[in-house]
Amino acid sequence: MDKQSYARFLFQLMDEEIDSDESDIEEALFYGYFQMYMPDGKGVEKTFAPLQVDGEAYLRRIVRIYEMLDPDDFSGNVVPGYFNGKAGDVPSDILMNYGTQFIQGLKDLMAETSEKNDTADAAAYLTGIQEVSILPNGSIDDIRLQYDPEIYETISDIISEHRDYDEPIEILDEAYYSIACDYWISYYLQWHRYGLKGDPFAxxxxxxRLGYSAILAENKLYIGS
Incomplete structure (x- = not known):
C-alpha cells in the first residue's frame, strides 16, 4: 500500500468523503486523528492493520497514550483536546533517574549518527550538562522560552535523515504531532520507522506520561509540571 492509498483508507475510518479526482491527500488533514479514539483507544488498531508487521510496532506504542487518560474527564460537555498526563506526587529520585536516562540516550544517539550528521556540538552540549533540576509545580513554563535550540535542531536533522517521506505512515505525521504538540513525543511513538538503535525518547x-515536561536549557535538564 502506498502513501495515498493508505490516506484514503484512513479517510474511510474517519467516515470522511474525499473527491475521487483529488490527487494528493495532505498530512495536515489528519491533525487530531488519534483524538477520534479518545478516551479508551477502542478501534485505533484498525489504523495500522494495512501496515502488517510494522503496524504491530506502531500499535504497541500508540495504545500507551490512551492508558494515560482518565475516562471521567470525558463525561462532561467539555473534553480534553490533547493527551496530557496528570502530574501526581512523583518521588524526585524517579524523576531524576528518568532525566539521567534521557541525557544518556541522547548522547548515544549523537554517537550513533555522528558519521552522517554534524553532531559534535550537540554531543559536547550534552556532555556539558551540569545537572538535572527538578522544578516546583507550575514553574516549567518560565523555562520553555529559554531552551537551547542547537540540540533540538540537531535531533530534527537526524530524524529527517532517517525517515522515508514516501512510506505510508508519513501521512500521519501531523496526527502524531497533534497528540501533544511535541515533536519528541511524536518521535518516540514512531521510533520503529527510523531504523536507529536504542530508545532515547522512552x-x-x-x-x-506522569505529567512532567523535560527541557534542555542553560546547560541543565529541567523537569517540571
Missing part, C-alpha cells in the same frame, strides 16, 4: 515519554 524516558522523555515516561516523564510526559
Amino acid at each position: 524516558p522523555y515519554f515516561e516523564l510526559y
Whole structure:
C-alpha cells in the first residue's frame, strides 16, 4: 500500500468523503486523528492493520497514550483536546533517574549518527550538562522560552535523515504531532520507522506520561509540571 492509498483508507475510518479526482491527500488533514479514539483507544488498531508487521510496532506504542487518560474527564460537555498526563506526587529520585536516562540516550544517539550528521556540538552540549533540576509545580513554563535550540535542531536533522517521506505512515505525521504538540513525543511513538538503535525518547515519554515536561536549557535538564 502506498502513501495515498493508505490516506484514503484512513479517510474511510474517519467516515470522511474525499473527491475521487483529488490527487494528493495532505498530512495536515489528519491533525487530531488519534483524538477520534479518545478516551479508551477502542478501534485505533484498525489504523495500522494495512501496515502488517510494522503496524504491530506502531500499535504497541500508540495504545500507551490512551492508558494515560482518565475516562471521567470525558463525561462532561467539555473534553480534553490533547493527551496530557496528570502530574501526581512523583518521588524526585524517579524523576531524576528518568532525566539521567534521557541525557544518556541522547548522547548515544549523537554517537550513533555522528558519521552522517554534524553532531559534535550537540554531543559536547550534552556532555556539558551540569545537572538535572527538578522544578516546583507550575514553574516549567518560565523555562520553555529559554531552551537551547542547537540540540533540538540537531535531533530534527537526524530524524529527517532517517525517515522515508514516501512510506505510508508519513501521512500521519501531523496526527502524531497533534497528540501533544511535541515533536519528541511524536518521535518516540514512531521510533520503529527510523531504523536507529536504542530508545532515547522512552524516558522523555515516561516523564510526559506522569505529567512532567523535560527541557534542555542553560546547560541543565529541567523537569517540571
